[in-house]
Amino acid sequence: MTLLDFARGPAMQIAIIIFVVGIVWRLVGVWGLRQKKDLSEARSKGAWVGGLKGLFAHAWPYKPFVPSVGTQYIVGYVIHLGLFIVLFFGTPHMLFFADIVGFTWWTLPGGVITFVAVITTVALFIALAKRLTNPVQRLISNFDDYATWFVTTLPFVTGLATNANLWPDYETGLAIHLLSVWLLLIYFPFGKLMHSFWFVVSRYTTGSRFARRGGMA
Amino acid sequence: MSNTTTEMTLDLEAKRLSVVEPGTRVDVQGDMSDEERVEKAMTNFAKDFGRVTATYMEACIHCGACAHACPFYKASGNPRHTPIWKIEPFKQAYKREAGPLAFFYKAFNLKPKVTVDELKEWQELLYDTCTLCGRCTLICPMSIDIATLVGMARHGMFHAGLVPHELYTVTEKAQREGSPLGATPQVFEDRVEWMGDEHEVEMHMNEDQADVLVLMSSIEIQKYPESMAATAKILNQMGKTWTFRTDGYEATNFGMLSGNTGWQKEMSMKVIDTAEKIGAKLVILPECGHAYQALRWQGANMYGKPLPFKVQHISEFLADAVDSGSLKLKTVNKTVAFHDPCQVSRRGGATSAPRKVLEALGVKLIESKSGGSMNTCCGGGGGVITIHRADTLRYKVMGAKFRQLGETGAEMMVTSCSNCRQNFDDSGEKLNWDKQMNSLLELVADNLVEEAEK
Numbered sequence: 001m002t003l004l005d006f007a008r009g010p011a012m013q014i015a016i017i018i019f020v021v022g023i024v025w026r027l028v029g030v031w032g033l034r035q036k037k038d039l040s041e042a043r044s045k046g047a048w049v050g051g052l053k054g055l056f057a058h059a060w061p062y063k064p065f066v067p068s069v070g071t072q073y074i075v076g077y078v079i080h081l082g083l084f085i086v087l088f089f090g091t092p093h094m095l096f097f098a099d100i101v102g103f104t105w106w107t108l109p110g111g112v113i114t115f116v117a118v119i120t121t122v123a124l125f126i127a128l129a130k131r132l133t134n135p136v137q138r139l140i141s142n143f144d145d146y147a148t149w150f151v152t153t154l155p156f157v158t159g160l161a162t163n164a165n166l167w168p169d170y171e172t173g174l175a176i177h178l179l180s181v182w183l184l185l186i187y188f189p190f191g192k193l194m195h196s197f198w199f200v201v202s203r204y205t206t207g208s209r210f211a212r213r214g215g216m217a
Numbered sequence: 218m219s220n221t222t223t224e225m226t227l228d229l230e231a232k233r234l235s236v237v238e239p240g241t242r243v244d245v246q247g248d249m250s251d252e253e254r255v256e257k258a259m260t261n262f263a264k265d266f267g268r269v270t271a272t273y274m275e276a277c278i279h280c281g282a283c284a285h286a287c288p289f290y291k292a293s294g295n296p297r298h299t300p301i302w303k304i305e306p307f308k309q310a311y312k313r314e315a316g317p318l319a320f321f322y323k324a325f326n327l328k329p330k331v332t333v334d335e336l337k338e339w340q341e342l343l344y345d346t347c348t349l350c351g352r353c354t355l356i357c358p359m360s361i362d363i364a365t366l367v368g369m370a371r372h373g374m375f376h377a378g379l380v381p382h383e384l385y386t387v388t389e390k391a392q393r394e395g396s397p398l399g400a401t402p403q404v405f406e407d408r409v410e411w412m413g414d415e416h417e418v419e420m421h422m423n424e425d426q427a428d429v430l431v432l433m434s435s436i437e438i439q440k441y442p443e444s445m446a447a448t449a450k451i452l453n454q455m456g457k458t459w460t461f462r463t464d465g466y467e468a469t470n471f472g473m474l475s476g477n478t479g480w481q482k483e484m485s486m487k488v489i490d491t492a493e494k495i496g497a498k499l500v501i502l503p504e505c506g507h508a509y510q511a512l513r514w515q516g517a518n519m520y521g522k523p524l525p526f527k528v529q530h531i532s533e534f535l536a537d538a539v540d541s542g543s544l545k546l547k548t549v550n551k552t553v554a555f556h557d558p559c560q561v562s563r564r565g566g567a568t569s570a571p572r573k574v575l576e577a578l579g580v581k582l583i584e585s586k587s588g589g590s591m592n593t594c595c596g597g598g599g600g601v602i603t604i605h606r607a608d609t610l611r612y613k614v615m616g617a618k619f620r621q622l623g624e625t626g627a628e629m630m631v632t633s634c635s636n637c638r639q640n641f642d643d644s645g646e647k648l649n650w651d652k653q654m655n656s657l658l659e660l661v662a663d664n665l666v667e668e669a670e671k
Contacts, residue, residue: 026275029316030268034268038517039517040516058360061282062591065355068285073358139302142279198272199358201276202272202276203359210564210566215563
């Protein structure tokens with residue numbers, strides 16, 4: 001079995017199992033907790049509307065906070081959108097998923113994907129530099145923050161190297177790229193990459209809690 | 218106990234000569250082993266833990282944005298004052314002991330056990346540098362309600378005997394005497410009578426039945442007694458059947474602020490029982506931010522069922538009264554800046570009420586930068602004003618607040634929280650503020666259109 005066979009076979013299966021089971025475990029572990037009902041008289045009905053508003057309200061900082069965190073949000077968007085575009089609109093990635101789901105979709109030209117991947121990688125390094133130099137972020141960061149950065153950045157770096165044919169052996173390079181993605185999937189449920197789910201739950205929760213009070217969240 | 222060293226850096230920028238970050242005093246209550254303290258802290262923290270708080274614990278991405286919304290971090294520039302860092306030991310304990318991956322963290326010792334020294338170190342962060350104002354939630358991309366988590370961490374700290382002395386003392390006094398500042402039932406009755414005589418206003422005390430039960434905060438009873446006369450004057454003019462009661466008058470709830478849920482419940486139940494006994498349909502809370510939080514939003518949860526009466530902050534009551542036309546006010550020809558009490562506006566939802574009242578007074582309201590629900594806290598709430606070692610930073614926070622209000626250029630400053638007002642008075646004296654903070658309630662009472670004038 002070559003490294004590529006391993007990456008495409010058992011490594012992928014193990015990674016997907018850990019990814020799915022881990023996510024379910026962590027979500028159920030929190031959602032399974034009891035929650036006392038709030039017995040106070042709601043100011044207004046339809047707290048769920050506030051929950052939905054909360055999802056969008058926190059997608060961009062409120063005006064007074066833009067000068068202090070606006071740039072941080074932009075870097076965040078570049079990383080998240082870059083990840084999304086490269087993952088779903090890169091032709092090799094689409095073909096990989098098409099094998100699983102059984103249908104294909106429109107993709108972006110290779111040059112555009114490479115450009116987006118480079119920009120995303122640069123943004124990831126900017127985010128790391130800020131984490132290392134900003135006194136607040138440096139203090140509150142732990143192993144998970146750096147591990148998350150590492151497993152997110154690695155697929156970009158290995159992917160760009162594979163795309164540019166920088167590996168001595170293409171197949172081994174491709175295998176390394178695939179394995180770096182599986183590493184991301186395996187780590188996903190254990191660290192803060194889970195914010196992909198928590199951001200919805202947390203924003204909705206706060207939005208609806210404060211909507212029933214008429215307050216602001 | 219701390220050692221004095223001459224190597225400490227002097228803070229030459231401060232008005233009063235001092236050292237930069239002098240060693241923080243750590244207060245301890247009771248006689249417990251270190252292990253027992255940690256154990257009690259964690260058990261009582263986890264007692265009210267549920268799906269909502271677990272979600273918040275899980276959701277943080279360590280972006281540090283919350284620091285930029287926190288008045289204490291902004292005043293000190295100290296990264297330790299980053300809101301989410303204030304609950305770090307409890308976050309650590311959650312992941313190690315209670316989260317869905319606890320077995321994993323414990324097995325590999327990925328999150329070390331919290332020590333009593335850490336808890337002691339965090340006393341300053343949980344009590345001195347957080348007013349539970351919740352502004353950090355607004356900036357958080359995950360919308361984490363950090364103030365609620367700090368409140369829960371305080372539950373742990375109280376039972377571990379790790380509360381700042383001043384806050385502990387006033388809380389214990391409130392539990393024992395019924396009021397944190399010596400406003401015992403007798404003192405309250407005497408001062409109500411005095412205000413009645415002084416302002417020639419009819420007071421209703423200990424009526425057997427009344428539609429409206431009026432509460433007062435000890436700050437008002439002791440420091441701003443005119444509030445009692447102002448409330449009485451307004452209610453009398455509106456023809457309400459109302460009463461003060463010596464068995465349920467204290468609106469503040471230091472059980473909640475310090476972190477003793479048992480005492481919080483007892484303090485709330487005094488008021489709830491009294492209101493039920495006299496058949497009150499409405500309980501009016503005075504100009505006090507945390508009292509609103511304690512009864513309006515947490516009262517029913519303490520009671521275990523919905524409250525059988527309506528609860529209103531005085532500003533809401535006044536807003537309804539001017540809305541319905543039952544209260545007519547004279548025009549005040551002044552420009553006004555309003556300081557929103559965090560627990561009433563942002564976290565309480567009554568942001569529009571004082572604005573309606575100010576509109577009825579005909580003043581020109583000039584909103585401050587980041588005003589209304591996004592208001593910056595004055596730095597005195599959440600029990601912070603009681604803690605002397607927190608004074609230096611509290612004054613710095615207020616310095617920023619003064620600048621913000623000053624930028625409005627308004628002639629008159631108004632608020633609807635006596636604790637904020639007390640903080641403005643104290644800090645104003647310290648920082649030579651050229652303005653004075655006024656009470657919305659008193660402003661209304663002073664500008665009532667009397668029956669004959671209508």
